[in-house]
Amino acid sequence: MKIGIIGATGKSGSLLAAEALKQGHDVTGIVRFVNRVRDSRIHVLESDLFELNRNTLKSFDVVINAFRAPSGKEEEHLTSVEHLIAVFEDLPDVRFMMVGGAGSLYVDLQKKIPLYTTPDFPKDFLPTAANMAKAFSLLEKSTINWTYMSPAIEFDYEGKRTGRYTLGKDNVITNTRGESYISYADYALAMIDEVKNQAFIRQRFTAVSERG
Template identity: 45%
Template sequence: MKIGIIGATGHVGSHLLKAALAQNHEVTAIVRSPEKLTVAVPVLKKDLFDLTTADLSPFDVVIDAFNAPRGKEEMHKSSLIHLATILSGTPVWLIVVGGASSLYLNQEKTKRLLDTIPETSPIHPTASNMAQSLAALKEVPDVTWTYVSPAANFIYDAPYTGKYQINEDVLVKDEAGKSEVSMADYAQGVMDLIENPQKNIHISIAGNSENY
């Protein structure tokens, strides 16, 4: 499988790169600063907003692990609209590293995690814009996508455990009442998703907090 990873030098992106290489996929890092890469892989050095349909058409899958800088949280939405627009009408599958804010808190899907975050909270701009990005993605016609939310607590430096589950768009908590997943487990979950596709859908990947 030919996979392009946008933001492959970031926290989540680096885990995704490692997991994809371990599965023997043909991986290209789509980054602005290739000198930050710790493994030797083909590189497309380009800003996300400068990417074109021609740049991404060679891939079977493009994973968007872009993370908007603080103070520019609206880029979560604008970047995803750009990617979805240039991939519209192509067979390329866009997998988005999403946020937990858009996950529902009940099976009736009447309340989202975002609804519990005060507007005065420092995480609200990111949470709100990531939720808006999912809504905007759904409005772009003729694009194949999967929006993959992590658990509420997304842990960078926790080890890979292999104890994770792919779920629907409802927040999952473990027996201790915690919603957590390591980025390493999340990345492997995304690889599992590529092997067993779920397309044009919002899903989540959660782990077991006892492991972290």
């Protein structure tokens, strides 16, 4: 498939691009700075996220949003999704997938208590988590073809790609050691597998893996 990755040079985006290439997809990095794309196999679309429109995205089968708002501008997690929803309303044949946050996952079976509202949630992460939760709520109410993937609570950039993961939906889940853990590499694998599997259309899902 033709996959565009917004933020393809970031931590999540770079591993998503590498995994998509590994699985044989045609990958375009949607980035603000062309010179940061180092892999010659990746096509490049130079654009600010807020300048993306129907014409710039209509050629893709899937667009994955791996944008991360800078510190102090966490509200951009919400405003960026507002903008992208408006764009994708005119692109019914293009699937929108998003690297989400763990904070909106529920900690109770009744789905009343999101993780980010619990007393022990780190205060430093609260602005990001709250805005990403609001963005997820916007997606749920939208009519676009979306999929949102929340990582585990411990999202480990240094962790190994084990090639295995366990899937869940709206609740925090744990691995065989009782840990809510996933490496960035296994997260990327689960996301790119979902491009093909299409098991979570207009749904959120999550995944955990074992420590490599």
